[in-house]
Amino acid sequence: MNAIAAVLNQPDGPFSIEAVDVAQPQAGEVRVAIKAAGICHTDLVVASGAMGLQFPAILGHEGAGIVDAVGEGVTGVKPGDKVLLTFNSCGACKPCQRHEPAYCSHFVPLNMIAARGDGSSRVTRDGKQISDNFFGQSSFASLAIANERNVLKVDDGADLAVLAPLGCGIQTGVGGVLRSLGAKAGEALVVLGAGAVGLSAVLGGQIAGCATIIVIEPQEGRRTLALQLGATHVLDGQGDMATAVRGIIPEGADIVIDTSGFMPVVVQSVNMIANRGRIGLLGVPGSLDAALPVPVVQFITQGGTVRGIIEGDSEPEVFLPELTAHHKAGRLPIETFIKTYRLDQINEAIDDAHHGKCVKAVLLID
Ligand SMILES: [Zn+2]
Ligand SMILES: [Zn+2]
Incomplete structure (x- = not known):
């Protein structure tokens, strides 16, 4: 042995x-x-x-x-x-x-x-x-x-x-925002769930220079952590979250990234996005049959996107050195x-x- x-x-x-x-x-x-x-x-x-x-x-x-x-x-x-x-x-x-x-x-x-x-x-x-x-x-x-x-x-x-x-977890969250969804400075980001992947998505939003970062998370301790790490607003997930998001950003979010797999909130994401908004799915729901109904006419009109994400689209030999550099510089x-x-x-x-x-x-x- x-x-x-x-x-x-x-x-x-x-x-x-x-x-x-x-x-x-x-x-x-x-x-x-x-x-x-x-x-x-x-x-x-x-x-x-x-x-x-x-x-x-x-x-x-x-x-x-x-x-x-x-x-x-x-x-x-x-x-x-x-x-x-x-x-x-x-x-x-x-x-x-x-x-x-x-x-x-x-x-x-x-x-x-x-x-x-x-x-x-x-x-x-x-x-x-x-x-x-x-x-x-x-x-x-x-x-x-x-x-x-x-x-x-x-x-x-x-x-x-x-x-x-x-x-795995950190490159998934940061890469989901930066690589998969191409977050840009000034954009509005909504993160569903504030576990390790969700908080990493918040840090990805910070690195990109997102102007608004809204985190939806039921646990109070994790909402506090999200605020410490750069979220500008937090919501507890109770009630109509699309309306709550639009109360903060009336035009809607440029990016919504789901890290929770919690479908009652995920299905609301289609009404959170702005024109040309992107929805990224990486939280695995409890059921293999979970579905996200997309309002077709609305999505055509908005130029909306929904895409699935694995490992934040990481190419490890390129992205892991970037992440270690971000960590060294205090950005992660x-x-x-x-x-x-x-x-x-x-x-x-x-x-x-x-x-x-x-x-x-x-x-x-x-
Ligand atoms: Zn993993
Ligand atoms: Zn292969």
Whole structure:
């Protein structure tokens, strides 16, 4: 046994801390000694088994650590490098060739099901396979096998406990506003939900120079946090939100970004936008059948847009360095909403997240 991992033995947990063996990296792979790993909502969705996860399994997809070993052909990183881990992509399909790896044709098998196409795993417990390779990393463990495509070298001085969530939640929120929806200075932005992704969207709006940033969020503590991070107005989500938004910006919002997946408010977004307004959807609703009815004549007249967003349209090798630079310059104070836990406190961290006691939990691994 050369590692410890938070292993999920059955749907919805609990996670149990167990000794495991993590194999040497194969061609194109990178073995990383994980130092920090954020918990993201997707971990909890997948933990239910709804996406076809085979148990036992190791989740975790916001890992950060130090390269421990590299497989044949890996030239981008070397042992001892500090790295952030992010989502995986194939590099060969049309979207990848267009520099849009978040829309990789193989995104689901490469990220969501914690398996490899050949059925192999790099992690075993008492000689038996454990599902790994979740988002090309399975980083709720002290050692993880990633791929050269989904590791990014950062400065030796980087604080991995703060930067780990850049690999999914933070790049999704900031990138959703800046890259997917192209926010511009002076525009009016509405953010639905003020979890880690929503607050990151607020910070994206700040970076773009949005003149008005309205956050709709039921929890008072999170509304306060949103105001501290640059929201100009907050609403609690009660009643007719489109009317409330137009009470603040009569012409409507240039951008509405949903990070909540809470459909009773999401359906109101179509009446919040201004002419040429853009609606971005990235919060996953509880039901696969959730639908957003678009008033066709109104949308034609307004030139409105609705689009789905994965990972903030991030091209990690380009966007993660931009985000680390924003953080260094003080424009991305994400430590404001990060709470750290030890790996063996993972169940407590998830419970706290469910009960609104923390916004972004990051596990620290010795
Ligand atoms: Zn691809
Ligand atoms: Zn995520």
